[in-house]
Amino acid sequence: MEIKVVQKVMAENDKIAGEVRALLAARGIYAFNLIGSPGAGKTALLERTLAAAADLHPAVIEGDIATTADAERLARLGVPVVQINTGPFGGECHLGANFIRAALDELPLGGVRTLLIENVGNLVCPAEFDVGENEKVAVLSVTEGEDKPLKYPLLFREARAVVITKTDLLAALAFDLAKLRQNLAAVNAGLAVFEVSARTGAGMDDWVAYVRRNAGCA
């Protein structure tokens, strides 16, 4: 019984994700679904990305269980942003496609080329859900340890790119970047890998160029 209901929920999600994908394609909008642990630096990455590239013609959907703090941070950059709070819906640990469909109704989509979705901070559940994005991007900070791709493999299998954040902290850590890259390659050899520091801006150019290229804004 439980399995049947889960299958039904997933089938319903996939149906809505297909509708979201068709809606975005019809408007020429490319969507990134950013997924990472709480505190991995997803919002800081978005802030830097948006500040660096007005030519992305971006819009943002922020997912959190509670608070509108992240949406407020990004709205300061003059970008259209909608905050989803899953708290009233049982504190859901991920964004489902239904949330994205609802959020798109609230966004002024005219002229938008790039949709940046920041999922709920969670390395597990969001990886299981198609929300109609064109690609999932894993966000992993160097403070989380080299072993995370092996311990949470689904996200790194599902993602097309991974952004390694907080590289400015490497000097203060016993962290082996080569080992992390080896673990990433073991899980998904096709991953595009970026190393960035939102604090110093290091590595942001390569990442932003990737976003621009995939979104067709190059």
Add this chain to the structure above:
Amino acid sequence: MEIKVVQKVMAENDKIAGEVRALLAARGIYAFNLIGSPGAGKTALLERTLAAAADLHPAVIEGDIATTADAERLARLGVPVVQINTGPFGGECHLGANFIRAALDELPLGGVRTLLIENVGNLVCPAEFDVGENEKVAVLSVTEGEDKPLKYPLLFREARAVVITKTDLLAALAFDLAKLRQNLAAVNAGLAVFEVSARTGAGMDDWVAYVRRNAGCA
């Protein structure tokens, strides 16, 4: 239909959690359920705790989606440890009471006074599940940001204590400990709060004394 099945799953979990709690009480074992994001430093905290306090007469249950890396780290300390991998069970994002009941069958419980459970790295889902523990402990690293109690309130409401980890990195961060303490108090004024560095050992004495006291090993 979905809600009914979820209720049934939770009711079944709570029933098993009650059995686990009774089994532990009958043996005089006190159980901590450690919950935090991937990379929050839960395993390093356990390593330091176990090394500092043989008089806890500890046993450990390690939860991960994949790999036995954490159990291997702890087994080196000569402590009875069982690794649960949720990967074969749909990659579950949390430990349910059924996993704990099964793990207890594999542990030599004679003489054990303290059970330390390290949950799957996730700030969301594990907070929803009673696994038969005596108390939940939130583990939050300073690299994750001051806002986490507000954005992921359930865990901090359910926990009796929070261990703030990686304080050795404070010098490299723009992190406001007073602000974090304020946010913790806003969510749960009754939390016992500890600040530790597993790297330097700072603050470990207070935390270990708390574990000892609650486990009745003082």
